[in-house]
Amino acid sequence: MKTNFALEEKFQKVGGKRHYVQHLFGRIAGVYDLMNKLMSLGLDGLWRKRAARYLALATGETGLDLGAGTGDLAIAVIKGAGPDTRMIGMDITPEMLAEGRRKLVRMGLQDRVDLRVGDAEHIDLPDNSVDGCCSAFTVRNLTNIGQGFREMLRVVRPGGRVVCLEISHPPGKIFGSLFYLYFYKLAPLFGTIIGKAFEEYNYLPNSLTTFPKAPALKEIMEEAGWSDVRYYYQNGGIVAIHVGTKKA
Ligand SMILES: C[S@@+](CC[C@H](N)C(=O)[O-])C[C@H]1O[C@@H](n2cnc3c(N)ncnc32)[C@H](O)[C@@H]1O
Numbered sequence: 001m002k003t004n005f006a007l008e009e010k011f012q013k014v015g016g017k018r019h020y021v022q023h024l025f026g027r028i029a030g031v032y033d034l035m036n037k038l039m040s041l042g043l044d045g046l047w048r049k050r051a052a053r054y055l056a057l058a059t060g061e062t063g064l065d066l067g068a069g070t071g072d073l074a075i076a077v078i079k080g081a082g083p084d085t086r087m088i089g090m091d092i093t094p095e096m097l098a099e100g101r102r103k104l105v106r107m108g109l110q111d112r113v114d115l116r117v118g119d120a121e122h123i124d125l126p127d128n129s130v131d132g133c134c135s136a137f138t139v140r141n142l143t144n145i146g147q148g149f150r151e152m153l154r155v156v157r158p159g160g161r162v163v164c165l166e167i168s169h170p171p172g173k174i175f176g177s178l179f180y181l182y183f184y185k186l187a188p189l190f191g192t193i194i195g196k197a198f199e200e201y202n203y204l205p206n207s208l209t210t211f212p213k214a215p216a217l218k219e220i221m222e223e224a225g226w227s228d229v230r231y232y233y234q235n236g237g238i239v240a241i242h243v244g245t246k247k248a
Contacts, residue, residue, distance in 0.1 A: 004210050007203070017143045018119075022092045025069070028200045029095035033070055033103075035201075038194065039187050045072070047239055048136055051165040052076040054232075054243045057085050061131035064155065065089040066120040066148070067138025071100030073165070074113045077134065088130070090118030121147045125155045132156060134163040140211045149224035159248040162226055163241060169213045170237035179238055183208065214240040 011017040028035070036044050051073060057063045059082025065074040068089025077087055091097050097115045104110040118124050120135070121142060133152045142148045152162050167183075170176040184205040191201020212220065214231045217240070221229045226244030233240050 004206055007206050007210075017141075018092065021141045024200050024203060025093040026095040028197050029070070029093065029099050031194075031197070032096065032099065033072070035191060035194065036072075039190055043235060043238075045076075047165055047234055047241070048073045048076040049080065050232075050234065051134060051136060051163050051241050052080045054241055055132045055134045055161055055163045057081045057132055060084040062086045062088065064123075064125070064130045064133045064152075066123070066133065066135040066152070067091055067141065068115060069093070069096040069100065069138075071097075071103055071113060071115060073134055073136040074115075075104070075107065075109060078109060078112050085112070087113045088125075089113055089115040090120065090123070091115070092117065092119055121151060123151045123155050127154050128157040130155055130157065130160070132161045132163070134165070136165040137167065139164055139166050139217075140207050145212075145217075146220050146224055149221050149226060153225045153246055156246045158246050160246050162221070162244045162246070164217070164221075164243075165239060165241050166211070166217070167208055168217075168233065168237050168240035169208070169211075171214075171233070172236060175236045179236070214242070217242055 011020045014020050055063060055077055057077060063077055065087055068074050068091045071089055074087040074089040078085060094117055100115050104113050120138060121144060133156050139145055139148060170179050187204060188201045192198045218229045218231055221242060221244050227247045229242060229244040231240045231242045
């Protein structure tokens with residue numbers, strides 16, 4: 001895996017990547033949803049809906065959303081599932097969860113989504129305790145991606161699924177160059193001007209530089225023990241949805 005030495009230095013200064021990421025999301029929690037919509041040109045909701053469909057929780061099942069943030073993926077899962085389906089959402093940033101809890105109350109979904117502080121690399125749940133696990137735009141922020149997928153495997157019951165929605169590297173050369181131009185130059189500019197957060201929205205493209213391409217992420221998931229791993233590019237590969245199953 002590539003190393004971004006400038007970013008590594010920033011992580012070390014504040015006591016590691018986990019602390020850096022936690023403080024960063026703590027600072028932008030209030031503008032996070034709006035900036036997501038603007039930067040993805042409104043596509044983020046559609047991607048989460050598709051990820052929720054791949055998770056395919058049945059009525060009465062319980063799913064886990066890691067790096068749940070303001071709760072949008074957990075909400076998408078609940079909206080697409082039967083009436084007794086429940087979600088646990090975990091995140092290391094309390095400010096993001098606080099935004100999420102307010103949203104759940106506004107939507108009347110507070111009894112179906114339980115947002116808690118928790119770390120995706122050390123999940124505070126027993127083995128085989130959830131029916132499926134998902135994440136959206138979280139895995140890129142982990143210190144050790146393999147450790148995250150091993151933990152997800154541990155807590156999901158045999159036969160359950162993992163779904164990972166993440167920004168990816170578009171495979172087409174021309175489209176890829178246009179995407180990188182947007183992602184590395186324009187998106188941070190939006191973040192700086194509209195979100196008033198220069199450091200935070202410059203971390204966004206930098207976090208992709210070292211993130212594995214879709215086939216390599218599939219290998220990491222397989223090495224962690226997930227079976228039948230497939231990935232589905234969305235919108236030319238701007239994002240990819242990886243899906244795996246825990247052997248029954
Ligand atoms: C880009 S946001 C995504 C939020 C949400 N999933 C969404 O779809 O909008 C990434 C989230 O992952 C959280 N995060 C980063 N590292 C984490 C970890 N080790 N465990 C749990 N959450 C983590 C951050 O606090 C942040 O809220």
